[in-house]
Structures are given as structure tokens and as C-alpha cells.
Amino acid sequence: MTATTNTEPGPLLSGLPTAQHDGNIQSTAADPLPAKLFNEKGELQRPASQFRNWISRVPGARFSPEKGRYHLYVSYACPWAHRTLIVRKLKGLEEVIGVTVVHWHMSMVDSWRFVREGEDQGEDIEGKRGEDTNYNVGPDPLHIDQGVERLPDLYRLAMKGGKYEGRFTVPVLWDKKEETIVSNESSEILRMLDSEFEFVEGVDATRYKSVDLYPKELRQEIDEANAWMYERVNNGVYRCGMAKTQTAYHTAMTELFSSLDRIEEHLSSVSSSGPYYFGNTLTEVDVRLYVTIVRFDPVYVNIFKTNKAMIRTGYPAIHKWLKGLYWNEKAFGGTTNMRHIKGHYFESLTVLNPSGIVPEGPIPNVVGLDER
Numbered sequence: 510m511t512a513t514t515n516t517e518p519g520p521l522l523s524g525l526p527t528a529q530h531d532g533n534i535q536s537t538a539a540d541p542l543p544a545k546l547f548n549e550k551g552e553l554q555r556p557a558s559q560f561r562n563w564i565s566r567v568p569g570a571r572f573s574p575e576k577g578r579y580h581l582y583v584s585y586a587c588p589w590a591h592r593t594l595i596v597r598k599l600k601g602l603e604e605v606i607g608v609t610v611v612h613w614h615m616s617m618v619d620s621w622r623f624v625r626e627g628e629d630q631g632e633d634i635e636g637k638r639g640e641d642t643n644y645n646v647g648p649d650p651l652h653i654d655q656g657v658e659r660l661p662d663l664y665r666l667a668m669k670g671g672k673y674e675g676r677f678t679v680p681v682l683w684d685k686k687e688e689t690i691v692s693n694e695s696s697e698i699l700r701m702l703d704s705e706f707e708f709v710e711g712v713d714a715t716r717y718k719s720v721d722l723y724p725k726e727l728r729q730e731i732d733e734a735n736a737w738m739y740e741r742v743n744n745g746v747y748r749c750g751m752a753k754t755q756t757a758y759h760t761a762m763t764e765l766f767s768s769l770d771r772i773e774e775h776l777s778s779v780s781s782s783g784p785y786y787f788g789n790t791l792t793e794v795d796v797r798l799y800v801t802i803v804r805f806d807p808v809y810v811n812i813f814k815t816n817k818a819m820i821r822t823g824y825p826a827i828h829k830w831l832k833g834l835y836w837n838e839k840a841f842g843g844t845t846n847m848r849h850i851k852g853h854y855f856e857s858l859t860v861l862n863p864s865g866i867v868p869e870g871p872i873p874n875v876v877g878l879d880e881r
């Protein structure tokens with residue numbers, strides 16, 4: 510598989526930009542919103558992910574699928590990283606690919622850091638569906654003697670002395686064999702996990718094959734949905750929240766809410782045939798949309814000012830779809846940790862929320878299956 514199969518129209522970007530680091534990981538003056546991230550209209554422009562290798566089952570491939578060779582570094586808070594956690598679980602790869610979760614707080618100067626031994630892990634106290642999320646939050650288990658305390662330290666190791674000019678983002682798919690980063694682009698990691706691990710030791714091939722997130726017969730529709738949803742919804746909420754002018758905000762809001770209307774209409778028309786975006790077939794569109802929608806009412810409505818409507822009151826079909834995934838599918842609900850999610854956005858993004866106060870509502874963060 511090559512990078513050309515990726516349908517992402519452009520780079521996926523961050524939570525919020527942190528200051529750039531040099532190769533030695535020293536803090537520089539923090540400009541949380543550097544001018545180069547914006548165009549002349551004050552609209553956010555996401556930079557591209559820099560590590561774009563592929564795990565491939567083609568014989569002789571540099572990164573071949575193997576049990577225990579790869580490790581995911583993620584944040585429960587980050588929607589892009591959340592995609593990879595969902596797919597790892599959906600495909601039954603828990604014993605094959607390890608995971609380490611960073612602390613939910615992202616410093617605007619020093620990026621993400623690993624949780625120290627004995628430190629609060631940010632357990633999801635609402636916890637009903639977060640049962641699987643209170644694991645693997647801790648120090649980097651692979652580089653205990655190499656002084657890896659923060660995400661940039663990992664990028665430094667991967668660069669082996671070379672200069673890295675991208676952003677220090679999660680998710681990171683790490684290769685233990687070459688001690689480097691295979692990929693830091695979630696849309697591509699998602700595809701690799703979905704397609705390349707069927708014949709690997711420790712993988713239940715029947716279960717693996719029972720979920721195909723990019724089935725041939727739906728590829729065109731998936732590609733089309735990905736293209737507009739990425740720009741207007743997944744990245745759209747960030748474009749609203751980080752807009753530097755009223756006009757840029759208005760444009761992003763208009764595109765976001767007209768897209769939610771479109772999704773609502775689509776889901777109303779398919780919901781009788783199944784719980785997923787394409788009725789009875791679970792695809793990567795569900796994965797990619799879920800990570801944004803589950804954060805919408807608890808976080809984006811508030812911190813990103815996406816407040817024309819809430820999902821729970823304004824979009825009944827989307828809400829039903831969301832509740833179904835959260836409550837009925839372990840890979841979705843079980844990887845959703847609201848403590849990390851709310852802590853990250855409201856306490857890290859002090860440029861948008863200077864007090865760092867975390868809103869208590871909405872209550873509950875995700876509505877019960879049979880409640881409205």
C-alpha cells in the first residue's frame with residue numbers, strides 16, 4: 510500500500526499549536542498561535558504530518574507486519590489519536606500492537622509529556638464506558654533509560670541526530686526494530702491497522718476480517734465523505750475555534766453546520782438499515798466522525814464556539830448514531846475518556862480558556878442509550 514491511497518485532502522492538524530522545538534528539545538518563546546499557521550484571512554492552515562511510511566505485508570517491505578514490533582503513542586484526548594485506538598480494538602490487535610497514553614495536559618511550550626510513576630492517570634470517573642481507558646497511562650515503557658519524558662524526546666530519537674521541522678503530534682506509530690517513527694498520520698495508521706495484520710501471529714484472522722473499514726464496494730463513497738467531512742467537520746471545529754477573524758469564524762461555522770445538516774439527513778435516511786453511517790456496514794467514516802461528534806457537546810460547543818446547536822438537542826439522527834456507538838460498541842465507548850478529553854482542551858488551551866476552568870456540563874457528557 511502506498512501513501513497515494515490516503516484520501517486525506519491535506520494534513521490533519523493538532524489540538525492547538527505549541528511552540529516549535531529545536532532538535533535538542535529546548536523550550537522556545539511560546540507563541541501558541543504562530544502566524545505561519547494562518548492565511549491572510551485569519552483562517553487556520555494545518556501543516557502536513559512528516560513521517561509517512563507504511564507497514565506492508567508485501568514480501569520484503571521495510572516495515573512488515575509483525576507481532577510486538579510496533580507501538581502506538583497516543584493521547585485519549587486527541588481525536589486524531591483516538592481514531593487509531595478505536596481501530597486497534599475493532600481489529601483485535603491489542604496483543605499485537607502496544608499502546609502508551611500521554612498525560613492529558615499538553616504544554617503550549619513543551620508539548621505532550623508522559624505520566625510519571627505514581628502520578629494521577631486521569632481516570633475517567635464517569636467511567637461507564639471508559640472501562641478500557643484507564644490503562645497504559647504512564648511513563649514510556651520502551652525508553653526507560655533514554656530520558657524520554659516528553660513526546661519531542663521520542664521524535665529526537667527517531668531523527669537520530671537529524672533535524673525535525675514538523676510538529677510533535679500524537680498519534681505516533683513507533684517501530685521498535687528500527688527505533689524510529691513509521692507514521693504520525695492517523696488516517697494512514699488507521700488504514701495500515703485495518704489492512705496489513707491479518708496473517709500476523711496473535712491475530713484472530715476471522716475477527717480481523719469480520720471488520721473491513723474500507724470495503725471495495727464503498728470506497729468511492731468513503732473517499733467522498735472523508736474529503737468534505739475532514740475539512741468541514743473534523744478540522745472544521747478547529748477552524749471555528751482558532752479563527753483569527755470574525756469572517757474566518759463565520760465561514761467555518763457555516764460549513765460546519767451545513768455539513769452537520771447533511772449528515773443528519775443522511776443518517777435519517779439510512780438508520781432503518783443499521784446503526785452505522787452506511788447502515789449495516791461499519792466503516793472508517795464511523796471512526797473518523799465519532800471522534801469529533803463525541804467531543805462536540807462536552808468540548809467544542811464551548812471552547813471552539815461551535816454553539817449554533819448541540820448534537821443532543823439539534824441533531825436527533827446523529828445523536829442516536831453517536832449513542833449507539835458509545836454504548837454498544839466497546840471499541841468506541843471503551844476508548845473514550847472524558848477526563849482526558851475535557852482536561853486537555855480546557856486546561857491546556859489557555860490561549861482560548863485562560864482560567865483553565867473545566868465546565869461541569871453538559872451532564873452527562875454522553876447521554877444514556879434510551880435517554881434524550
Ligand SMILES: N[C@@H](CCC(=O)N[C@@H](CS)C(=O)NCC(=O)O)C(=O)O
Pocket residue numbers: 520521522523524525526527557558586587588589590620676677678679680693694695696
Ligand atoms: N495529522 C495528524 C494530526 C495529529 C495532531 O494534530 N495531534 C495533536 C493533538 S489533537 C497534537 O499532537 N498536537 C501537538 C502540536 O500541534 O504541537 C494526524 O491526524 O495524525
